[in-house]
Amino acid sequence: xxxxxxxxxxxxxxxxxxxxxxLLERYPYASILASDIREKSYRVxxxxxxxxDGGIFSGRGFVVKVFDxxxxxxxxxxQISEELLPGILEQIGRAAAMAEIALPEGVTAGVYTAPAExxxxxxxxTDYEVDPDELGDDVILARLNAIKERGLAYxxxxxxxxxxxxxxxxxxxxLSPGKDLQQDVMWTTGGATVIARKGQELKNSYxxxxxxxxxxxxxxxxxxxxxxxxxTIELLDSVPIVPGEYECVCTPEVxxxxxxxxxxxxxxxxxxxxxxxxxxxFIGRYVASPLVTMHDGACSAPQTGTxxxxxxxxxxxxxxxxxxxxxxxxxxDYQSAxxxxxxxxxxxxxxxxxxxxxxxxxxxxxxxxxxxxxxxxASVKDGLLLEDPSSGMEDPKNWGIQCMVNFAREIxxxxxxxxxxxxxxxxxxxxxxxxxxxxxxxxxELSGGGFCGKGAKEWVKVSDGGPYxxxxxxxx
Amino acid sequence: xxxLILNALADLGIDTYRISRTESQSAEAFFVKKRLDLxxxxxxxxxxxxxxxxFGRDGQKLLGACDAPVYxxxxxxxxxxxxxxxxxxxxxxxxxxxPLYEGRREDFLPSKSGFAGKxxxxxxxxxxxxxxxxxxxxxxxxxSAEIFSTRKLHRIxxxxxxxxxxxxxxxxxxxxxxxxSPADVETYHQFRCLEPDAAxxxxxxxxxxxxxxxxxxxxxxxxxxxxxxxxxxxxxxxxFSYYLDRSSxxxxxxxxxxxxxxxxxQGDGVQxxxxxxxxxxxxxxxxxxxxxxxxxxxxxxxxxxxxxxxRCAHYLGIEPTGxxxxxEVPSGSVPLADLKRRPHLYVAAFSDFQxxxxxxxxxxxxxxxxxxxxxxxxxxTGGSVNGSILECQKHMTFxxxxxxxARYSGPLAVAIEGVAVAGLDG
Numbered sequence: 010x011x012x013x014x015x016x017x018x019x020x021x022x023x024x025x026x027x028x029x030x031x032l033l034e035r036y037p038y039a040s041i042l043a044s045d046i047r048e049k050s051y052r053v054x055x056x057x058x059x060x061x062d063g064g065i066f067s068g069r070g071f072v073v074k075v076f077d078x079x080x081x082x083x084x085x086x087x088q089i090s091e092e093l094l095p096g097i098l099e100q101i102g103r104a105a106a107m108a109e110i111a112l113p114e115g116v117t118a119g120v121y122t123a124p125a126e127x128x129x130x131x132x133x134x135t136d137y138e139v140d141p142d143e144l145g146d147d148v149i150l151a152r153l154n155a156i157k158e159r160g161l162a163y164x165x166x167x168x169x170x171x172x173x174x175x176x177x178x179x180x181x182x183x184l185s186p187g188k189d190l191q192q193d194v195m196w197t198t199g200g201a202t203v204i205a206r207k208g209q210e211l212k213n214s215y216x217x218x219x220x221x222x223x224x225x226x227x228x229x230x231x232x233x234x235x236x237x238x239x240x241t242i243e244l245l246d247s248v249p250i251v252p253g254e255y256e257c258v259c260t261p262e263v264x265x266x267x268x269x270x271x272x273x274x275x276x277x278x279x280x281x282x283x284x285x286x287x288x289x290x291f292i293g294r295y296v297a298s299p300l301v302t303m304h305d306g307a308c309s310a311p312q313t314g315t316x317x318x319x320x321x322x323x324x325x326x327x328x329x330x331x332x333x334x335x336x337x338x339x340x341x342d343y344q345s346a347x348x349x350x351x352x353x354x355x356x357x358x359x360x361x362x363x364x365x366x367x368x369x370x371x372x373x374x375x376x377x378x379x380x381x382x383x384x385x386x387a388s389v390k391d392g393l394l395l396e397d398p399s400s401g402m403e404d405p406k407n408w409g410i411q412c413m414v415n416f417a418r419e420i421x422x423x424x425x426x427x428x429x430x431x432x433x434x435x436x437x438x439x440x441x442x443x444x445x446x447x448x449x450x451x452x453x454e455l456s457g458g459g460f461c462g463k464g465a466k467e468w469v470k471v472s473d474g475g476p477y478x479x480x481x482x483x484x485x
Numbered sequence: 486x487x488x489l490i491l492n493a494l495a496d497l498g499i500d501t502y503r504i505s506r507t508e509s510q511s512a513e514a515f516f517v518k519k520r521l522d523l524x525x526x527x528x529x530x531x532x533x534x535x536x537x538x539x540f541g542r543d544g545q546k547l548l549g550a551c552d553a554p555v556y557x558x559x560x561x562x563x564x565x566x567x568x569x570x571x572x573x574x575x576x577x578x579x580x581x582x583x584p585l586y587e588g589r590r591e592d593f594l595p596s597k598s599g600f601a602g603k604x605x606x607x608x609x610x611x612x613x614x615x616x617x618x619x620x621x622x623x624x625x626x627x628x629s630a631e632i633f634s635t636r637k638l639h640r641i642x643x644x645x646x647x648x649x650x651x652x653x654x655x656x657x658x659x660x661x662x663x664x665x666s667p668a669d670v671e672t673y674h675q676f677r678c679l680e681p682d683a684a685x686x687x688x689x690x691x692x693x694x695x696x697x698x699x700x701x702x703x704x705x706x707x708x709x710x711x712x713x714x715x716x717x718x719x720x721x722x723x724x725f726s727y728y729l730d731r732s733s734x735x736x737x738x739x740x741x742x743x744x745x746x747x748x749x750x751q752g753d754g755v756q757x758x759x760x761x762x763x764x765x766x767x768x769x770x771x772x773x774x775x776x777x778x779x780x781x782x783x784x785x786x787x788x789x790x791x792x793x794x795x796r797c798a799h800y801l802g803i804e805p806t807g808x809x810x811x812x813e814v815p816s817g818s819v820p821l822a823d824l825k826r827r828p829h830l831y832v833a834a835f836s837d838f839q840x841x842x843x844x845x846x847x848x849x850x851x852x853x854x855x856x857x858x859x860x861x862x863x864x865x866t867g868g869s870v871n872g873s874i875l876e877c878q879k880h881m882t883f884x885x886x887x888x889x890x891a892r893y894s895g896p897l898a899v900a901i902e903g904v905a906v907a908g909l910d911g
Contacts, residue, residue: 047554056739058578061552062571063533069556070529085527088557100526103606104512107524111514111610113617119520147577168740204741204843209875211741211843249871252709252907283517283629285661285671344523363527365515402837402850406663406671409867411836411850432841434869436706436850436907464659465675485709485848485869485907 012134012193015045015180017069021089022182028073028094029184032101038076038124040185042320044362045069047178049141053153054171055161060146065468066177070362073101074321079120080108081344085363121347126187129324133317134193137223141176141197144224149174152227156201156234163238166205166245170238174199174230176223177470183322192317196221196470198458199230203241212247212431214240214397214415217458219472221311240397244416247431252485254437256392256420258385258477261454263395263414265473268303269373269461270401271410271439272296273473276305276330276339277356277368282348286405288339296336297443300378303331305340307355307371312472313457314371319343321357321366328354334444342368360467367463375475378449385448385479387423393484394418394425395433408439417484437483448479486557487642490534493565499572501537501548501585503643505772506530511635512605514613518628519620526605530557536568537644538575539582549578583799586773588647594769599681600636600654608681609634612656615683619690625698627690628663628671632656639770647774655679655891662693664701670866672697672834672852675719677891679767696833699864700853706867706908707830707856714870714904715824715831717884720838722893723847725812727874728762728783730842734793738800741843744788751786757881757902758817759785764792765894767811775807782812814895817883824884824900831855831898832870845875851906868908877901 025041032039048064070087082104086097108118141149153172160170176197183190200217214237220226259267280286288296297303307316307325318324321343328340341349342357345368358369386394397415404411412435419428457472487504494502513525532555539548553571555564595601600608613632620627633656640650657677664670674693676686716724728750736742744750751760761784766777773794781789791803798805825831832838835849848871856863880903883896 054739058580059550060574060578062554062567062574063552067554068531069558080521081523083523083525085525085529087529087531090558100528104524104526107512107514107526107606107609108521110606111512111524111613112521113610113613115620116516116519116521116613116617119517119522146574150577209743210845210873213843249905252868252871252905253910283661284663285628363529365513365523365525400837400839404836404852406669409836409850409852411869413839432844432846432848432871434848434850434871434907436867436869464673466659483907485871485905 010137012137012178012195014134014191014193017045018043018180018182024089024091025182025184028097031094031098032073032075033186036075036077038186040074040183040322041071042362043071043182045180048175050173050175051149051153052171052173053150053157055169058150060150064175066361068361072359072362075101075105076121076124077105080105080118081121082108083365124347126185128187130189131317132191135195135221135315137195138225139223141224149224149227152231156231160201160203160234160238163235164242166242167203167238168206168211169204170234171202174227183318185322188322190318190322194316195223196313196457197223197226198313199226200458201230201234201237203238205241205245207245212241212244214244217456219313219457221313221315243429244431247416247429250417250430250433250484254481254483256389257482258389258394258420258479260396261474261476262456263398264375264475264478265456266398266401266412267442268375268475269370269471269473270403270412271442272303273305273370273373274403275405275408275439277405278339278341278349278351279345279368280405281339282345287408288336288405291336292338294336295334296440297331297334298446299334300446300449301331301334301443302329302376304328304376305330305370305373310372310374310455310472312372312455314471319355319357320359323353323355323357326355340368340370342366358469360469364467367467369463369469370461370471372455373471373473374453374455375449375478377451377453377476380448380450382450382477385450385477386420386425388448388479389420390422392420394420410435410437410439410442434485435482436485442480442482445481446478450477452476486532489561489564490555493561493568496565497569497572499536499568501539501644503535503585503641503773505533506640507637509635509637510605511633512609513633514609516630532557534568536571536575537585538572540576542579546582547579548582549575549580551575551578581800583796585643585645586647586775586795586805587645588649588774590648594651596652596654598654598679600656601652605634605636608654608656611681611683612678612686615686616660616690619687619694622694624666625662625664625694628661630658630660632658641770641774643774649770649774651769653768660690662697664697666701668701668704670697670700672700679891696853700834700866703853703864703866705865706851707854707865707906709908709910710906711903712830712906713827713900713902714872714906715829715898715900717833717898718888719890719893720835721888721895721899722812722890723838723840724899725762725814726840727842727845728760729812732782732788732791734791734797734801734803737791738797746788746791748788749786750783750788751878755786755879757879758883761785761815763813764809765811765813771807773807775805777807777809780806811892816885816887817896819882819885821884821886821898824882824898825857828859829857829900830906840874845873847872847874868906870904870906872901872904877904
């Protein structure tokens with residue numbers, strides 16, 4: 010079934026068109042992005058149930074972007090009517106006037122060339138199998154509670170089992186002199202975390218899953234809570250790792266974190282504009298093993314980073330960032346592409362209508378290889394299997410890695426010994442890690458359970474992943 | 486709109502609710518080097534409406550809750566439909582019953598900040614001037630900056646009698662400092678100013694410029710091993726988040742924490758400084774409309790209070806204190822210069838320093854540290870700190886010098902003995 014459009018956006022489209030016409034009487038270029046986003050989250054654990062019809066992305070609102078012949082400015086607002094239009098135009102004027110009054114000494118207003126855009130009319134929506142509203146809150150919570158009970162029953166060492174699910178239905182309308190675009194997209198995520206106590210220390214293991222679709226995700230969420238609980242119990246006997254460089258096999262989730270944090274942020278081309286990304290000097294050069302081909306794009310995979318057009322009205326791409334080890338291109342928002350004289354790649358994304366658009370990743374992943382996971386583990390004489398990524402931080406300028414992994418399993422003479430280390434911090438230099446990749450499994454898995462920030466803010470939904478990979482990594 | 490919501494609630498027979506409204510205006514500026522790249526304004530009104538539904542199941546009195554999606558500009562019928570849907574959903578959320586916080590109508594509290602009474606644009610200009618005033622060195626400079634100047638009017642109305650409103654003003658943002666030589670490096674910084682203290686922001690930028698130049702001179706990670714690690718500035722707030730999180734009623738109710746009032750939370754045999762933490766009322770009310778006042782949370786390593794909202798407070802049989810974001814910690818007795826006399830690794834910048842309050846693990850990748858081996862100080866970069874507060878908290882010594890930010894006021898630095906550091910082998 011197709012995700013339905015927003016009656017609110019449909020009903021108010023004539024008003025948006027009237028506002029656009031009024032803007033174009035004042036400015037050489039203007040665009041309007043209108044959003045109507047609904048999301049619902051469900052959470053259960055041993056002692057608490059929660060349900061919220063709303064989240065960080067939800068709401069109805071608008072952002073107007075204008076070009077005054079040299080300078081870009083924006084106005085975000087969430088009330089519109091015929092009567093409010095004069096006030097909205099005045100606020101946009103105030104935003105544009107800031108180019109004169111906000112300048113500290115020695116700072117000048119940037120000058121851009123006039124934007125050029127091709128004409129486009131588009132309307133599209135994604136598919137789903139199970140409508141969350143039709144399934145009902147009671148059924149969703151009952152199914153999450155059943156998973157929770159299985160997790161709690163696994164062992165008397167289990168302190169808690171927290172299970173969650175969220176769905177997001179996003180409708181957007183983009184209007185500019187040349188464009189009339191509409192999209193309706195739904196994604197769903199879920200996950201389970203099992204917690205156990207070791208003295209004052211709490212250990213946990215978790216699994217997040219996601220899909221471009223609806224509550225059909227629950228079928229997948231219902232399998233595997235016992236495995237998560239078993240891992241948590243194993244973690245009670247984990248010990249800190251001896252810092253050093255290890256031969257590592259990474260699960261697809263850990264591969265995804267490396268793809269995203271270690272490399273993906275480094276090819277965001279708004280960082281090229283600021284001279285903040287080392288990748289700019291490496292276009293056309295080997296930055297990874299010849300085994301590595303990397304994609305990013307809102308239409309590169311059906312996952313939580315999927316859309317038809319970005320928040321600046323650029324259609325979605327499937328960008329091959331690394332081709333057989335060679336860095337081919339970065340990913341770009343519209344304004345950065347104008348500044349760099351390159352083509353935008355459909356990666357201009359806003360946290361919401363409240364925020365500025367930046368270059369952001371979408372679905373980011375490595376292609377698969379030809380090695381079986383069994384052969385990869387068998388090839389390791391003294392190393393580790395890294396599992397459960399937890400967080401990471403980008404460093405585009407210096408290509409430093411910081412990724413946190415929940416635990417690592419010891420591999421000796423090609424076999425898992427049962428010994429487990431936790432927690433693990435990955436560090437090092439990105440090209441060193443990517444060039445050290447010697448094996449990759451065939452199957453690619455993507456997951457969009459988490460969020461991506463820019464610096465320490467600007468959260469957007471993305472997915473990342475890849476195959477199992479084998480590489481040398483510095484761990485602490 | 487609040488009247489519209491109240492009428493809809495009355496029509497639907499919903500007698501337990503909380504409505505939060507935030508009206509905000511901001512001016513925003515985005516700079517690339519010494520070029521203004523984009524200007525923005527926002528004018529937004531947001532509502533959060535939580536509806537609560539009491540019901541019984543298996544002889545137990547329960548209270549369900551659900552937030553309703555209510556947006557400005559909605560008609561009365563649309564609001565009613567959103568509230569009705571949330572009311573229905575609340576019947577599936579069976580938590581043990583608890584009362585909402587009971588308050589009363591209070592006068593509007595205007596902001597006492599020096600930013601109050603001025604436009605967001607004026608405040609933005611003041612702090613933008615301060616930010617760029619320090620950018621005079623040439624060899625190390627501001628690569629980019631984002632500044633957000635915001636004024637917010639908050640109001641909370643609840644069926645528990647709460648009707649409070651207040652104003653907040655702040656200027657926040659981030660900036661990146663670049664030093665192209667001898668190695669081309671950058672450092673990332675955030676700021677959040679509740680007062681127009683231009684001198685402090687300028688001093689912070691000057692410190693950031695110096696540290697970025699030091700990072701450009703750092704060429705290698707420290708050797709792997711165990712160090713006395715010195716942490717400072719905003720990393721102090723992150724370190725203390727362990728005590729803040731573990732003393733929350735939510736963590737205690739869920740048995741994630743066994744902190745109890747009157748008991749030591751720092752372990753026995755503390756050989757360094759005892760921990761004292763004071764909860765600071767940075768705003769007059771929290772999100773439930775609970776009035777905030779300064780409270781002693783931990784005193785000399787002993788827990789004095791459990792903090793949190795109405796729900797878990799009721800379950801634990803304690804007073805709801807509200808949710809706090811700012812803490813104060815008394816100064817230590819040792820000058821920072823003395824902390825630095827013994828061999829140590831002073832980590833000035835991480836890529837992302839994190840405290841995991843569940844496990845007690847803290848750490849992060851080192852972007853810049855000063856390694857003192859007893860004779861010389863060497864800037865280093867790379868490797869990571871991997872500590873456990875459970876193991877280290879008996880061996881923490883706090884500096885006499887202080888550091889203050891929007892979320893923390895306390896010792897500038899702490900020396901922690903016996904922390905594992907990943908770095909060069911051998």
